[in-house]
Structures are given as structure tokens and as C-alpha cells.
Amino acid sequence: MNLLHEITDPTGMTRRQVAIVGAGLAGPLLACLLRQHGFEVIVFEKRADPRTHPAPEGRSLNLAIAERGLQALRLAGIEQDVLSYAVPVSGRMVHVEEKSSFHAYSSREGDVIWSVQRSQLNAHLLDVAEQKGVRFFFDIDLVAIDLQASRLTTQHGTTFIFDLIVGADGANSAVRDALTRVCDVDCECEILAHGYKELDISVEAARQALLNPKALHIWPRGGYMCMALPNHDGSFTATAFLPLKIQGQQLSSFAALNHRDVVRQFFNSEFNALSRLLCDLEANYMARPVGMMATLHVSRWHYNQTVLIGDAAHQMVPFHGQGMNCAFEDAVFLAQCLAAPSGDIGSALARYETQRKPDVEAIQAMALDNYEEMRARVSSHDYLLERELSAWLEKRYPQRFIPRYHMVTFTCLPYSIAHKRGNIQKDILKSAISGCQTFQQINLVDAERNVLDKLSELPL
Known part of the structure; x- marks a missing residue:
């Protein structure tokens, strides 16, 4: 039976009914955004309510909120509330032996990321979603997920039928498992x-x-x-x-x-x-x-009236601090697709997947690259020389030479653009410092020529 068939909005029209599986970070945020567009939303979570049953210590990394995440919080109307308990972080302090050096994230004033504890942000998002009328069911095991009928059945035998099911249930997604049983989905997990x-x-x-x-x-x-x-x-x-x-x-x-x-x-x-x-x-x-850390590649994110977001669709390693930010960006884009005037959920889901997949694949690759940089390159002579040249080129050509980290962290440019331009810039820097021990030895004329030849202006 459909337990939601009597829900209507103030105009008398039946509201579209959405089930979100997973009450971590992306699920409650998406619920808030969908409520703004008039959807009725229920969230199912197999764990106990984390506000009353905190998770054991040591099971999550601190989060770094970047511009993509801020944009999502801004659209949900809670950016400033979250920043009130977040800590601004303006760069890396690299400790080698007994010495340390500070590497600013950006040469542009005001660019910071925001460190926040996962449990605090999760509880806040749950509170806000409830205030917006989202209903949560904790300690719920979904014993059957029927994607043909868009039907969920709980361990208590209760059945719900929805217009849309969203799998926001993380890397071990039950919704993704259901998806693999009804259509051809390749899942590759690189641990x-x-x-x-x-x-x-x-x-x-x-x-x-x-x-x-x-x-x-x-x-x-x-x-x-x-x-x-x-x-x-x-x-x-x-x-x-x-x-x-x-x-x-x-x-x-x-x-x-x-x-x-x-x-x-x-x-x-x-x-x-x-x-x-x-x-x-x-x-x-x-x-x-x-x-454990892994990169998860899923060939298909949607089927019928069901779709995946966040780690359920594209788990990544944490070394660019973009896992949550990318999931929040998923939520923003999915909500926009679903709110489009056409009202066709199937077309909205297809558009969401087609446009998001190239960007997600790009950030997954960049996250892996960043681990090598953080654990090995940040203290190397070549890295420091490239960093010095990068700052010089950025100052001279601020709309052409934009460091990859800046594009990923402090803008909402598509990840795929940041990845492509970042690789071009990496080649320019590597070529320019080849054989050089000091900045004065770099052929700056050649470096500038490469920037002008290979990088178009990019309005920010």
C-alpha cells in the first residue's frame, strides 16, 4: 500500500513523494533543497539517530568545507549557521624534521577552507531538515527495495511507494546493490x-x-x-x-x-x-x-525512478577534501534537474547523471594525485620551485594561470575543467623548472609564452 497518497500542497496539487535512503550528510541536505521545491521527503536510515546515539570515536575524518559545499549550504539557507562553528583554514603547515613552513592555499585574499567535525554538521543538517518538514525514520532496515515499482519495504513489513528513490547511503549502498540486480551496472572498487x-x-x-x-x-x-x-x-x-x-x-x-x-x-x-x-x-x-580508503567507479547511477548520489555513486579518497563537497554539489544539481519545468523525473535523472559523471571522474583522479603531493612532494625542492613559479604566473595572468587547487577549492568551475587545465599547467611548470635550481634560472619568457599559447582566459 502507499502510505503517502493523501499528501497535498497548499494549491491542492499532489506533491511528488521522495524517499532518501541515508541520513548522513548528502541525504539531509538534498532533503532540504527538495522541500524548497515542494517535494514531500522521507529519509530512511539504518543506524540510530546520531544526535542521541553518537558514532564511536575514530571512524571519520574531519571535514573541509570548500566553495562548492558553501554554495550548497547557501542555497539551503544555513551557510552562516554552519560557519559559526567551523574553523577557517588558510593553508598547509608542513613539518619536516623539526622545521615547519607555511604554504598558503591561495594568493587571493579571503580564500580559506572551513574545518568542521562531521558529527556536529550531521546533527545540524538533521535538525534543519526536520524544521523544513522532512520526516526521518531511524533504525530502519530496508528488507526489500523494488526499483521497478519504486517500493521500499521495512523490517516491520511496512511498505512505501514513492515517485523517486534516492540512494544517499554511502559506499556500501543498499540502493546501489538493488540497482545492480535490475540493470547492467559495472562497479569497480580500487582499494x-x-x-x-x-x-x-x-x-x-x-x-x-x-x-x-x-x-x-x-x-x-x-x-x-x-x-x-x-x-x-x-x-x-x-x-x-x-x-x-x-x-x-x-x-x-x-x-x-x-x-x-x-x-x-x-x-x-x-x-x-x-x-x-x-x-x-x-x-x-x-x-x-x-x-579503509577506496575509489569507486559505478557505470550507471540511475534506473527508472531511482538515482544515486555521493559515495553511493562515486566514493573517492579524502586527499583533496572534496568528498562531501562533491556530494553536496550532486545534491544541488539533482534538485535543480528535478525542479525543471518539464516535471519528467526520468529525464531529470538522465540529465543529472550525464552531466555529473565527467566531473566526478575528474575529482576522483585529482584526489588520488593529491595524496602523492601531500605525503611526498610538499617538502621537495621541485615542488617548492614550481610553487614559486606558479605564484608568479598567477599574478601576471590571473585569468589564465589559475592553480588547480584554487579551481577545485575556491570556485564552482566544473571539476573536469579544473582537471584538464591543471594538467596543462603542470606540464608548463615541469618544463620550465627542468634543470633549474633557483627561480632566477627559470626562462620566464618561455613560461609566459606557454601560458599564452595553451591557456585561454577563464572568467571567475
């Missing part, structure tokens, strides 16, 4: 050989160490690294990124660090300055799980 584990830096330790509270801190070590993002209370959430398996005789893997004694030994040896800051290192390390 990264590295994992992560969350650790803590207390307010007191951060203050004593004079950690810059407006920077992303990175301790690059070539094959692995640690990083830390600031929290609103002055503490930091630190994350160790290490290989999963043992490599030779080295301890630099999660498989080798299997006892509290070797944990402290490893951190003292490889991250000595950081090791002194980590709260209850041995206990937290042993108690918290190793997080």
Missing part, C-alpha cells in the same frame, strides 16, 4: 593500499606547541604521513595515513604496528614532535579502527 587512523591533540598540547590554529598541519614522510585539522574548541583531530601491509622490515604499516609498545616507538622515531602532542596515543591507537 587504496593505505589506510588511516584518527588520533587526538588536546587544546593544551596544541597551545603549548603553538600549532597554528588556522592551518592544516602535515607531517610528510614520503611513503606515509600524518595530518591534523583544527577544531572549534582549539583541539586538533590528527590522522595517521600508513600502508596497510608490512613492507620489508619497516614498522611503517598498520599491520606492523600491532602492539602498544611499537606504536610509541614508531611515532617517536618518525613523528617525534607530533608524538609528544598526541593524547593517550597508545590507548587511542589500539582502540580505534583502521579506516
Whole structure:
């Protein structure tokens, strides 16, 4: 039976009824946007309400809200509310041995990303969605997902029929599994050989160490690294990124660090300055799980009246800080497609998938590239020389030479454009510094000629 058939809007017209599966970040945000367009929305979540049953510690990375995410929050009317508890981050503080150097994210004034704790943002989005009239059902297992009839059946035997079903239920999506059973969907999951584990830096330790509270801190070590993002209370959430398996005789893997004694030994040896800051290192390390990271490629995102967004469609590694931002951009674009005057849901879903897939594939590739940069290149001589030349070219040609990080993070340009132009710019920089040890040795005339020949002006 259809339990929603009596819902109408003030004009007397029947509202289109949407089920969103997943109450993480993208699901509640999409629900808010759809409510603005007159949809009736119900969200199903298999977990308990995170506002009353917080998830165990150590299971998520801090989030970095960039311009794409801000745009989505802006459209939902909650940008300033979220920024009230977010921390502005203006660059990377790179720690090599006992030295540190600050690398600004942008040469343009006011460009910052915003560090926020996932649990706080998730609770806020749930509250706002409820205020907008979205209904949530927690602790609900969907025992049957019938995509032919757009029907969901819960473990209690209750059946719902919808005009649209949205799978916002993450990398292990039940909706995506249902999709693979009714149509030809290729799913390729590339599991990264590295994992992560969350650790803590207390307010007191951060203050004593004079950690810059407006920077992303990175301790690059070539094959692995640690990083830390600031929290609103002055503490930091630190994350160790290490290989999963043992490599030779080295301890630099999660498989080798299997006892509290070797944990402290490893951190003292490889991250000595950081090791002194980590709260209850041995206990937290042993108690918290190793997080897995992967890139998920799904050949088809929609079928009939069902569609996937966020990690359910395109999980990515976290090294460009764009997983949430990309999912929010999905939500914005999907809501716009569904609100188009045609009113044809099938056409809207096809348009959403066709236009979003090239951009998603681009950011997935760039996220993988950024891991190599963060753990290995940020302290290298070539990287620093390229960075100096990049700043010089950007200052001279601000609408032609726009660093890739800026395009991805501080604009809403399509990811595919940022990827393509970023590769051209990478080649220009690499060619220009070849054989050079100092900035003065670079042939700036040739570098400028390449910029003018290969990059058109791009209005921002």
C-alpha cells in the first residue's frame, strides 16, 4: 500500500513523494533543497539517530568545507549557521624534521577552507531538515527495495511507494546493490593500499606547541604521513595515513604496528614532535579502527525512478577534501534537474547523471594525485620551485594561470575543467623548472609564452 497518497500542497496539487535512503550528510541536505521545491521527503536510515546515539570515536575524518559545499549550504539557507562553528583554514603547515613552513592555499585574499567535525554538521543538517518538514525514520532496515515499482519495504513489513528513490547511503549502498540486480551496472572498487587512523591533540598540547590554529598541519614522510585539522574548541583531530601491509622490515604499516609498545616507538622515531602532542596515543591507537580508503567507479547511477548520489555513486579518497563537497554539489544539481519545468523525473535523472559523471571522474583522479603531493612532494625542492613559479604566473595572468587547487577549492568551475587545465599547467611548470635550481634560472619568457599559447582566459 502507499502510505503517502493523501499528501497535498497548499494549491491542492499532489506533491511528488521522495524517499532518501541515508541520513548522513548528502541525504539531509538534498532533503532540504527538495522541500524548497515542494517535494514531500522521507529519509530512511539504518543506524540510530546520531544526535542521541553518537558514532564511536575514530571512524571519520574531519571535514573541509570548500566553495562548492558553501554554495550548497547557501542555497539551503544555513551557510552562516554552519560557519559559526567551523574553523577557517588558510593553508598547509608542513613539518619536516623539526622545521615547519607555511604554504598558503591561495594568493587571493579571503580564500580559506572551513574545518568542521562531521558529527556536529550531521546533527545540524538533521535538525534543519526536520524544521523544513522532512520526516526521518531511524533504525530502519530496508528488507526489500523494488526499483521497478519504486517500493521500499521495512523490517516491520511496512511498505512505501514513492515517485523517486534516492540512494544517499554511502559506499556500501543498499540502493546501489538493488540497482545492480535490475540493470547492467559495472562497479569497480580500487582499494587504496593505505589506510588511516584518527588520533587526538588536546587544546593544551596544541597551545603549548603553538600549532597554528588556522592551518592544516602535515607531517610528510614520503611513503606515509600524518595530518591534523583544527577544531572549534582549539583541539586538533590528527590522522595517521600508513600502508596497510608490512613492507620489508619497516614498522611503517598498520599491520606492523600491532602492539602498544611499537606504536610509541614508531611515532617517536618518525613523528617525534607530533608524538609528544598526541593524547593517550597508545590507548587511542589500539582502540580505534583502521579506516579503509577506496575509489569507486559505478557505470550507471540511475534506473527508472531511482538515482544515486555521493559515495553511493562515486566514493573517492579524502586527499583533496572534496568528498562531501562533491556530494553536496550532486545534491544541488539533482534538485535543480528535478525542479525543471518539464516535471519528467526520468529525464531529470538522465540529465543529472550525464552531466555529473565527467566531473566526478575528474575529482576522483585529482584526489588520488593529491595524496602523492601531500605525503611526498610538499617538502621537495621541485615542488617548492614550481610553487614559486606558479605564484608568479598567477599574478601576471590571473585569468589564465589559475592553480588547480584554487579551481577545485575556491570556485564552482566544473571539476573536469579544473582537471584538464591543471594538467596543462603542470606540464608548463615541469618544463620550465627542468634543470633549474633557483627561480632566477627559470626562462620566464618561455613560461609566459606557454601560458599564452595553451591557456585561454577563464572568467571567475
